[in-house]
Amino acid sequence: MRNLLAGLAITLVGLTGNAFAADYPERPIMLMVSYGAGGATDFQARIVTMTAGNEDALGMPIAIINKPGAGGRVGWNWFAKDADSDGYTLGAYNIPHFIAQSIKGGVQYNKDSFEPIANWGADPAVFIVGKDSPFNSMADVVAYAKANPGKLTYSGAGLFVGHHIAALQIEKAADVKMQYIPTKGGGAAAMKSVIAGDVLGGINNLSDAYRAREAGNVKILGVADLNRNEEFLPDVPTMMEQGLDVDNSSVNFRGIMVPKGTPPEIIDKLATTVPEMFKNKRVAGKMNAGGSPMHIMTREQVQKLWKEREETLNDLLQGL
Amino acid sequence: MEFLYYFGEVFTPVSMLLLVGGTVGGLILGATPGLSPTMAVALLIPFTFHLKPVHGLILLGAAYTSTVAGGAVSAILLKIPGAPANIATTLDGHEMAKRGQGAKALQLAFLSSLVGGVFGVLLLIFLTPLLAQWALAFGPSHLFWLAILGVTVIGSLDSGSVVKGLLSGCIGMWLATIGYDDMQGVQRFIFHDALGGGVNIIAALIGLFAIPQVLTMFAKGRHDDSIEAIKVQTHPIGEAIREVFKRSKALIIGTLSGSFIGLIPGVGGQIAGLVAYDQTKKFSSEKEKFGTGHSEGVIAAEAANNAMVGPSLVPLLTLSIPGSPTAAVLLGGLLIHGIFPGSDLFDNHPDVAWPFINSMLIGQILMCAFGIYVASFAAKIAQVPQSIMAAAVLGLAVFGSFSVQQSMGDVYVMMALGTMMYFLERYGFSAAPLVLGLILGPIAESNYIQGSLIAGATDGQFAYFFGGALNLLLIGVVVLSIGYSVFVEMRSRRALA
Numbered sequence: 001m002r003n004l005l006a007g008l009a010i011t012l013v014g015l016t017g018n019a020f021a022a023d024y025p026e027r028p029i030m031l032m033v034s035y036g037a038g039g040a041t042d043f044q045a046r047i048v049t050m051t052a053g054n055e056d057a058l059g060m061p062i063a064i065i066n067k068p069g070a071g072g073r074v075g076w077n078w079f080a081k082d083a084d085s086d087g088y089t090l091g092a093y094n095i096p097h098f099i100a101q102s103i104k105g106g107v108q109y110n111k112d113s114f115e116p117i118a119n120w121g122a123d124p125a126v127f128i129v130g131k132d133s134p135f136n137s138m139a140d141v142v143a144y145a146k147a148n149p150g151k152l153t154y155s156g157a158g159l160f161v162g163h164h165i166a167a168l169q170i171e172k173a174a175d176v177k178m179q180y181i182p183t184k185g186g187g188a189a190a191m192k193s194v195i196a197g198d199v200l201g202g203i204n205n206l207s208d209a210y211r212a213r214e215a216g217n218v219k220i221l222g223v224a225d226l227n228r229n230e231e232f233l234p235d236v237p238t239m240m241e242q243g244l245d246v247d248n249s250s251v252n253f254r255g256i257m258v259p260k261g262t263p264p265e266i267i268d269k270l271a272t273t274v275p276e277m278f279k280n281k282r283v284a285g286k287m288n289a290g291g292s293p294m295h296i297m298t299r300e301q302v303q304k305l306w307k308e309r310e311e312t313l314n315d316l317l318q319g320l
Numbered sequence: 321m322e323f324l325y326y327f328g329e330v331f332t333p334v335s336m337l338l339l340v341g342g343t344v345g346g347l348i349l350g351a352t353p354g355l356s357p358t359m360a361v362a363l364l365i366p367f368t369f370h371l372k373p374v375h376g377l378i379l380l381g382a383a384y385t386s387t388v389a390g391g392a393v394s395a396i397l398l399k400i401p402g403a404p405a406n407i408a409t410t411l412d413g414h415e416m417a418k419r420g421q422g423a424k425a426l427q428l429a430f431l432s433s434l435v436g437g438v439f440g441v442l443l444l445i446f447l448t449p450l451l452a453q454w455a456l457a458f459g460p461s462h463l464f465w466l467a468i469l470g471v472t473v474i475g476s477l478d479s480g481s482v483v484k485g486l487l488s489g490c491i492g493m494w495l496a497t498i499g500y501d502d503m504q505g506v507q508r509f510i511f512h513d514a515l516g517g518g519v520n521i522i523a524a525l526i527g528l529f530a531i532p533q534v535l536t537m538f539a540k541g542r543h544d545d546s547i548e549a550i551k552v553q554t555h556p557i558g559e560a561i562r563e564v565f566k567r568s569k570a571l572i573i574g575t576l577s578g579s580f581i582g583l584i585p586g587v588g589g590q591i592a593g594l595v596a597y598d599q600t601k602k603f604s605s606e607k608e609k610f611g612t613g614h615s616e617g618v619i620a621a622e623a624a625n626n627a628m629v630g631p632s633l634v635p636l637l638t639l640s641i642p643g644s645p646t647a648a649v650l651l652g653g654l655l656i657h658g659i660f661p662g663s664d665l666f667d668n669h670p671d672v673a674w675p676f677i678n679s680m681l682i683g684q685i686l687m688c689a690f691g692i693y694v695a696s697f698a699a700k701i702a703q704v705p706q707s708i709m710a711a712a713v714l715g716l717a718v719f720g721s722f723s724v725q726q727s728m729g730d731v732y733v734m735m736a737l738g739t740m741m742y743f744l745e746r747y748g749f750s751a752a753p754l755v756l757g758l759i760l761g762p763i764a765e766s767n768y769i770q771g772s773l774i775a776g777a778t779d780g781q782f783a784y785f786f787g788g789a790l791n792l793l794l795i796g797v798v799v800l801s802i803g804y805s806v807f808v809e810m811r812s813r814r815a816l817a
Contacts, residue, residue: 016379028553037649038362039364073517074517079461151777179774179776182770188641191641192585192639192641215639217662268552290658
């Protein structure tokens with residue numbers, strides 16, 4: 001009976017909506033992650049939301065719900081179509097993944113289906129080779145690819161994800177043809193194929209590559225970002241520094257969003273509180289310990305980022 | 321022998337409390353349909369935020385070992401394998417439970433889990449550098465042949481005839497093609513929203529194994545209470561220990577094949593139990609008894625799936641590459657405390673690495689002791705009237721498939737596949753080869769595509785797939801396995817004629 005009453009109360013709140021926005025949030029909030037439990041996105045989402053229950057943050061805990069499948073498409077389809085837009089259902093986004101997918105088609109969302117709240121992290125793609133590889137710079141890689149068109153094999157996690165975008169950009173910038181090998185099972189499988197020597201090189205996440213280098217298994221030849229990563233890889237030059245015109249389009253930005261139609265008062269409240277929540281010292285400590293680069297951005301900055309990304313990806317993926 | 325030095329950390333009060341809690345909790349989670357070891361470990365990660373790294377890992381290690389073993393409980397008593405690792409356990413285990421020997425089956429399962437598990441962890445302790453090389457040796461072409469080897473197992477697994485076994489496997493492989501294809505960037509056979517992410521393996525397992533029995537029980541009507549006539553036999557533990565050692569061949573084959581297959585990244589954990597079961601059957605002098613409630617079947621399957629736990633962590637701990645979904649979750653648990661697996665782990669954090677590994681050793685013993693304690697009264701489940709049982713299993717099946725990823729779509733898939741299996745079973749097809757097809761299909765396909773892309777860019781398809789000692793060895797085993805199945809089929813036909 002009590003459950004029934006609670007249910008009724010929630011329905012009433014839902015119906016009357018905005019009047020209650022001032023008290024938001026008054027119950028725990030759910031955050032949908034469209035990748036499996038234990039993956040990088042899931043793991044980081046759990047860290048950055050762990051202080052949500054603090055009084056200076058939202059005052060209510062955030063619970064993670066995983067809806068993995070089809071490279072994130074299952075979760076984002078659900079989020080665009082079925083998620084309640086009452087502020088109690090948040091979603092984690094990955095750029096460029098979901099925008100690239102919406103450009104390729106076959107999904108029920110695009111950039112305008114969601115409202116960004118704040119960005120918490122940015123994990124650039126890097127080019128790696130095995131520790132005994134003869135390649136020591138991107139110039140070596142490009143020279144080999146020029147001499148042996150289509151014969152340089154390199155791995156990355158799947159198609160139309162950050163790794164694939166970086167691969168397309170590098171081939172375009174160097175005007176070479178190489179053989180991209182997509183792997184199933186994310187960055188870990190792509191990393192394994194580089195370490196085991198199944199392929200000559202690979203694109204991987206900066207955080208994972210940093211760990212693999214610490215373990216003495218790979219060399220990192222270049223970062224596909226606008227600037228070097230001073231925190232983890234100050235010695236690795238960017239692609240631009242090595243004469244390849246590759247920008248930060250492949251950087252994997254992660255953050256929080258809500259479905260379109262969420263009341264503006266709630267969006268405002270989240271947009272002011274959530275970036276502050278990300279700045280918590282304990283959060284930063286845990287993220288840094290895990291080798292996950294943080295990059296906090298506000299709602300306005302993310303809106304601009306989404307728009308720019310859609311334009312570049314449109315050009316890049318045209319005719320593929 | 322460095323690891324002995326760190327046993328002290330395992331026996332502190334906090335560690336022991338977490339170890340016991342993780343083990344008991346893990347057994348319960350593992351016994352719940354739909355809660356796979358991967359999910360159980362993922363659920364525990366947030367708790368480790370507030371613990372010291374070494375304590376967090378002890379909790380996760382204990383939970384991992386005991387959820388794998390806990391899956392045997394629902395596999396044996398309800399015929400619902402908790403995870404792919406427990407599929408082989410259902411084949412003979414549930415037949416034993418139906419005869420009232422549930423207590424015996426559970427005791428055998430936990431004892432062989434203990435033996436297999438301890439062996440696996442000892443391999444991890446002593447042979448890690450060697451094993452890491454073995455794990456890396458498997459490239460796309462080798463994984464492709466390994467998957468094909470798995471397919472040849474299908475023919476002889478739990479089916480009246482080889483042809484029907486292979487056909488079931490084909491259905492499974494077809495089901496596996498549904499969904500979004502990462503390798504080519506296309507959508508295949510998605511005719512309903514629920515199929516967007518493909519057929520979820522856990523939901524499929526629950527449907528294929530549980531629903532046919534539920535339907536059969538309902539079909540018998542509520543007045544058939546024949547099950548109550550079954551006398552649940554109590555089984556002294558001493559006798560179970562003697563039985564395990566009498567069947568030492570099954571125990572050894574299960575343990576060895578489980579630990580070596582479990583090592584191979586991406587493939588091992590899923591098929592170790594089934595391959596071990598099949599090998600034990602082929603080498604057994606009582607082949608015909610398999611599938612009818614033969615204790616060797618339970619022993620081999622459970623020894624194998626726990627033997628896999630230790631070696632499956634080798635690629636993670638040495639190379640920082642998670643070789644299984646559960647290892648990927650454990651990686652998250654390590655990173656959160658600033659510990660990078662790889663050489664760093666053993667060089668700079670031996671005080672975390674070794675207690676973690678040691679706790680898995682102690683965890684095996686706790687798991688076995690607690691499991692056997694539960695076995696005696698859990699087995700009484702066979703006395704529950706069928707009408708109540710059918711409703712309970714149905715409820716668990718819905719709960720289990722929903723909880724995998726909080727999706728009603730998975731419940732529809734579970735019900736649809738289960739209903740299909742009910743009719744297929746009437747015509748002599750069976751669920752185990754179908755599930756094996758579902759698991760192996762994507763492995764064979766993605767590795768074939770990767771291999772052929774690499775081959776196309778380098779020395780050509782033939783040289784890539786047929787060159788090298790490891791390829792030839794695997795192809796040789798495939799030929800032998802097919803030859804053996806044909807031989808057995810021919811002989812049984814002659815015997816009938």
